[in-house]
Amino acid sequence: MKALGTHIVCELSGCDPVALSDLDGVQNMMIAAARIAHATILESSFHRFEPQGVSGTVILAESHLSIHTWPEKKYAAMDFYTCGDHTDPWLACLHAAKVLSAKRMLTTEFKRGIEAKNGTFTHVVTATEAKDRQRTA
């Protein structure tokens, strides 16, 4: 099954609320995550909400990474979506979980852009997993 890309939909729980509120810290973490995944960064955009919370995306030559944080809930909703055999979005995901000190992460992995013989494209969920961070990073 040849897919154009892999997309990880990720919920991080029990994160450090200070890290989740730190605009520069979150942006630096995401840029590092993209590099760790062997992706090429085209542009990053991050915003801090009042009184708290950060949202941002990193557009890659190989798709994108995104994050939305709720410091008051110690929660971050993240996406790691990369194309090409040279990238590994799991490396970005594990880096984010580590930097944010997540206690638990839930991930659903998709393979996207699977071409059928009739020229239509599909995606499939390959796995959903909940893990303690100690086991994953």
Add this chain to the structure above:
Amino acid sequence: MKALGTHIVCELSGCDPVALSDLDGVQNMMIAAARIAHATILESSFHRFEPQGVSGTVILAESHLSIHTWPEKKYAAMDFYTCGDHTDPWLACLHAAKVLSAKRMLTTEFKRGIEAKNGTFTHVVTATEAKDRQRTA
């Protein structure tokens, strides 16, 4: 089941390749899609690849929308992720399918940010559907 947000992972097939290559057109479509979904736009970033293809994200006060296009395959991989009861990411999704003249769309809908009693957050897939555009837009 109270969730913070709804995220639609979407593959659009049989799209108009000219529309998929048009940087300004794709960006305008995405900004319109965000408004149609009743979301508040914070920033949009779009890139055109050579020889073809467009990638971009719209960061919302309520999460984000994203698109990556492969005009040579008449294919777009899109995400519509919004939070709050006032938004409806399906309105954005249907708008995109219409503007890009998609012949077929495959969607998987997530509810994200579901808080368990122990304070951890989960997501669930609520539905996966493949539809002809004529039936959906």
